[in-house]
Amino acid sequence: MKRSTVINIVMVLSLGIFSSQAFAGGVNSLRGANPLDEAAKEPAKMNIQDDREPITRDYVQQPPLIPHKIKGYKINVKFNKCLTCHSWANYKEANATKISQTHFNDRENNVLANIAARRYFCTQCHVPQVDAAPLVENTFDPLKTVKRH
Ligand code: HEC
Numbered sequence: 001m002k003r004s005t006v007i008n009i010v011m012v013l014s015l016g017i018f019s020s021q022a023f024a025g026g027v028n029s030l031r032g033a034n035p036l037d038e039a040a041k042e043p044a045k046m047n048i049q050d051d052r053e054p055i056t057r058d059y060v061q062q063p064p065l066i067p068h069k070i071k072g073y074k075i076n077v078k079f080n081k082c083l084t085c086h087s088w089a090n091y092k093e094a095n096a097t098k099i100s101q102t103h104f105n106d107r108e109n110n111v112l113a114n115i116a117a118r119r120y121f122c123t124q125c126h127v128p129q130v131d132a133a134p135l136v137e138n139t140f141d142p143l144k145t146v147k148r149h
């Protein structure tokens with residue numbers, strides 16, 4: 001057999017091993033490896049953490065993580081459950097953090113009287129946490145200037 005043919009066979013074999021690992025034991029999306037035009041086979045099981053103190057941010061401009069459960073909190077065109085506690089009108093009574101001033105700016109940086117449409121769907125950026133092992137190893141360390149102990 002020619003040397004190049006052997007190399008080709010080895011490459012094809014290792015590709016096969018690599019891709020089967022990617023779907024079987026390795027990193028996978030929550031909906032599994034089934035195609036986008038098919039429904040997920042079973043809903044992803046998620047163990048959302050219990051309510052706790054606000055979580056330290058890792059970098060400037062990070063959307064703070066949600067330190068509480070949000071099950072059943074509706075956000076649609078007519079109603080936003082998050083704002084019943086986090087709006088400037090309600091935060092004191094709810095003892096919650098008020099939404100950031102930046103959330104009133106539209107994309108041209110005009111300051112609006114109400115939350116900007118691009119900030120309306122809170123869970124686009126703010127997410128609760130699950131008890132899960134990290135998918136990939138991460139050695140990220142915040143800059144000293146933003147690190148809190
Ligand atoms: C029933 C009231 C209530 C509702 C509804 C609610 N929250 Fe909260 N939220 C709180 C309270 C209270 C805290 C903790 C404030 C503290 O301890 O400083 C908090 C904390 C947070 C924080 C952390 C803020 C920080 O500075 O670290 C985020 C982000 C957040 N909530 C997002 C949301 C989102 C998004 C929704 C809707 C899906 C939501 N919350 C719905 C009461 C609420």
Ligand code: HEC
Pocket residue numbers: 061062063064080082083086097098099100101102103115118119120121122123124125126
């Ligand atoms: C496009 C992304 C995005 C969306 C959508 C968004 N946020 Fe934020 N949020 C951020 C970022 C980034 C920060 C931190 C920097 C800042 O204050 O702008 C933040 C900060 C916050 C804080 C902390 C404010 C503080 O003073 O520390 C709260 C509370 C919060 N958001 C709540 C909400 C709620 C409630 C909604 C929905 C009504 C929402 N956010 C929608 C990105 C977003």
